[in-house]
Amino acid sequence: MEQETQAPETDTALIGLDWGTSSLRAFRFDATGQVQQMRHRPWGIMNLPPAADGQPHTTHAAAFEHAFDDVCGDWLQAEPGVPVLACGMVGSAQGWREAVYLESPASLDHLAQGLTLVQHAAGHQVHIVPGLIQRGDLPNVMRGEETQVLGVMAGPDRPDQAPVLIGLPGTHSKWVLARKRSIAQFHTFMTGEVFATLRGHTILGRTMQAADTTDDAAFARGLQVARSADAPLGLLSHIFSTRTLGLTGALPGSAQADYLSGLLIGHEVAALAAQPNQGATRVVLCGEPDLCRRYALALAAYGLPAPEIAENATARGLWQIATAAGLATPSDTRSTEAAR
Amino acid sequence: MEQETQAPETDTALIGLDWGTSSLRAFRFDATGQVQQMRHRPWGIMNLPPAADGQPHTTHAAAFEHAFDDVCGDWLQAEPGVPVLACGMVGSAQGWREAVYLESPASLDHLAQGLTLVQHAAGHQVHIVPGLIQRGDLPNVMRGEETQVLGVMAGPDRPDQAPVLIGLPGTHSKWVLARKRSIAQFHTFMTGEVFATLRGHTILGRTMQAADTTDDAAFARGLQVARSADAPLGLLSHIFSTRTLGLTGALPGSAQADYLSGLLIGHEVAALAAQPNQGATRVVLCGEPDLCRRYALALAAYGLPAPEIAENATARGLWQIATAAGLATPSDTRSTEAAR
Incomplete structure (x- = not known):
């Protein structure tokens, strides 16, 4: 995958958008499923660009169209009619258009058949991937992660049959049990957001001091x-x-954030280790490198398999869904291992 | 106990101060240990009064002396030399003078022998009750609660020998195993602060709506x-x-705060129920009425004994410590059941 270095070429088979709460990424795929260009903008759904006069846009849709045009308008101008597929919070109730949750378990085909269409004022059609809902006493939802999981399962080392446990650490960590091209079950842990709020808004943060490096021993x-x-x-x-290890001199302020991070991630992974894994013997992590490193340490501490690290899962997942939906047509056999 | 309604009388045996982070209460005790007057000021150690010119006081001590004079200066003017005993965060590192933590387990006598003396510029002597520390892999500390616990154990229904489990719900809930006039063991749960920060600073708070009444079913x-x-x-x-019960329509916004409160208090009481109770068959709660009501429901849900509710525990505890320290001398037999 290349960052943008050149003018758009005219071989685009799909434009994929990874459109979350705080940022927007666009991928330009060729007909083999390779990402030819990738762009990043700060236009998350909670941070859309203002109108030219600096004021908020007069309509909800106009703000989304502005962000859309900024990130990929030139690609569509060069090649009108290229299909567009978006995933993430853009399909939430606060997004461009609400894409209803599909019931979990769900397969690649279910997702591909459940796209929501948004009509851009300039005539472009934007398809949005549905989120997933898992019902029960404690319901669970995901939006965006379903695309990452399908990308992981389509990756170069994908297993044929055995279930895989896929971890997506972050603000709200997801752990997904997937098999072939289906999502069987998932759980959510608010670990990242709880860490941030304990550090930022409770007494625990008051004695924490910034550190130059991670304190792995404290973690x-x-x-x-x-x-x-x-x-x-x-x-x-x-x-x-x-706090009390600080009071007793056993934990310096510079180590307290990493200790708290270890406490919380340890609780998350302890809970995970207590769940039935339905025969999954492989674990894959998909997330920020530092976070994946922490979770790999936690998995080892709790006796879970050493994880593989997935790369480019969102782009690969968008391509998988687009081809399953018939939006994009792979031009050669490489596409079956698309978007590596 | 009466609120202030009259000029000070001249039979004061002790002035007690309950001086916490956000407020200050003063008790004027007669020689039988009865509280004759009680005053409340907003002068917690993090909210001391400004100097007369509206500026911060020039010294740390001056700010504490100002608050002290405001809450009980006239009592000392009327009866110079009356002993003063304070408990709570006033003895923390951010307080008037740091009162070192005593090692737990600790008895009434240990606490009474461990007072820290502060000399007020006007000549008054103020004694501060030490906090307690319980060492271990997860150390615990308390400051102020030790006085409440001794007050509970000196109360009218105090048991003679059997251990009692005393709950002090709040920002940082404490659960204390006490026997006779000693504190054997205690635990801290950050339940109140975690609730407030989840509601105030995470996605969970965004869908919560204020409710006129408590939703006991959601709790x-x-x-x-x-x-x-x-x-x-x-x-x-x-x-x-x-959040997800809200998304699925199973939990209205007006019920979500009470549901979260139930989740957190349920976790706290579940943890408590899993601890060895060393034979305690009685549970006493000491705290805000609504919080005590919630915890009573939680104790029932987890099969723990129905709690008694303690009243005036801090005042009673201050009197107990003052008499054990020889600061106050009871004038009659009523004092053995002091400060009811």
């Missing part, structure tokens, strides 16, 4: 708590030790 | 999660259901 210490003899006291009690 | 629903089949998923996963 590992935090990781172990959820499997220690003190485990039954639970998270609401454990987190207070971030 | 009870949240309470049950930590003992449900989904319990192993843990708190970081459970809290996300506050």
Whole structure:
């Protein structure tokens, strides 16, 4: 995948958009499913660009169209009629158009058949990937991650039959049990957002000091708590030790954030390890490198398999869904291992 | 106990101060240990009064002396030399003078022998009750609660020998195992602060709507999660259901805060129920009435004994410590059941 370095070429088979809460990425695919260009804009759905006069756009749609035109308008001008497929929070109730949740379990074909169409004022058609909902006493939802998971499952090392446990760490971590081209089950952990709010808005943050490097020893210490003899006291009690270990001189301020990160990720992975894995023997992580590194340490501490790290999963997933939906037509056999 | 309604009388045996982070209360005790007057000021240690010119005081001590004079200066003017005993965050590193933590377990006598003396510029002597520290892999500390616990144990229904489990729900809930006049063990849960920060600073708060009354059904629903089949998923996963139950129409915005409150308090009480209770068959709660009501529901849901509710525990505890320290001398036999 290349960053933008040149004028658009005229072999575009698909434009893919990864459109989340805080940012927007656009991929220009050729007919073999390779990404020829990638662009990044800050136009997340909560941060759309203002109109030319600096004021908010007068309509909801106009703001989304402005962001859309900015990130890929020239590609469509060069090659009108190229199909566009978007995933992520752009399909939420706060997005461009709400794309209803499909019921989980769901396959690639279910997702491809459930696209929502948005008509751009300039005539472009934008298709949005549905999110997934898993019903139950504690319902779960995802929006965007379904595309990443399908990208992982289409990746170069994809397994043929065995279920795979795919971790998508972040603000709201998802852990997805997938098999072939289907999503069987998933769970959500608010680990990233809880970490940020405990650090930013509680007494625990007051004694934390910025550090130049990650304190892996403090992180590992935090990781172990959820499997220690003190485990039954639970998270609401454990987190207070971030402060008291500081008070007793056992944990310097510069180590406290990493300790708290270890505590929380340890709780998440401990919960994961207690779930039935339905025979999954492979774990794949897909996320920011530092976060994947932390989760790999946590998986090792809790006896789970060493993870593989997935790259470019969103782009690959968009291509998979577009071809399954008939939006894009692969031109040669390479497309079956599309968008590596 | 009476609120202030009259000029000070001249039979004061002790002035007690309950001096926390956000407020300051003063008690004027007679020689039988009865509270004759009680005053409340907003002068918590993080909210001390400004100097007369509206500017901050030039010294740390001057700000504390100002608050002190405001709440009880006239009592000391009327009866110079009356002993003063303070408990709470006034003895923290950010307080008037740091009162070192005593090691737990600790008895009434240990606490009474560990007072820290502050000399007021006007000549008054102020004694500060030490906090307690419980060492271990996850250290615990308290400051102020030790006084409440001793007050509970000196209360009218105090048991003679059997251990009592005392709950002090709040920002940082404490659960204390006490026996006779000693604190054997305690735990801290950051339940109140976590609730406030999840509501105020995460996505969970965005769909919450204010409600006129408590939604006990939503609270009870949240309470049950930590003992449900989904319990192993843990708190970081459970809290996300506050949002997803809203998305699926199963939990209106006006019920979401009470559901989250139930989730968190349920986790706290589930952890408590898993701890060895060392034979405690009685549970006493000491805190805000609405919070005590919620915890009583949680205790019932988790099969713990129905709690008694303690009143005036801090005042009673201050009197107990003052008499054990020899600061106050009870004038008659009523003092052995002091400050009811």
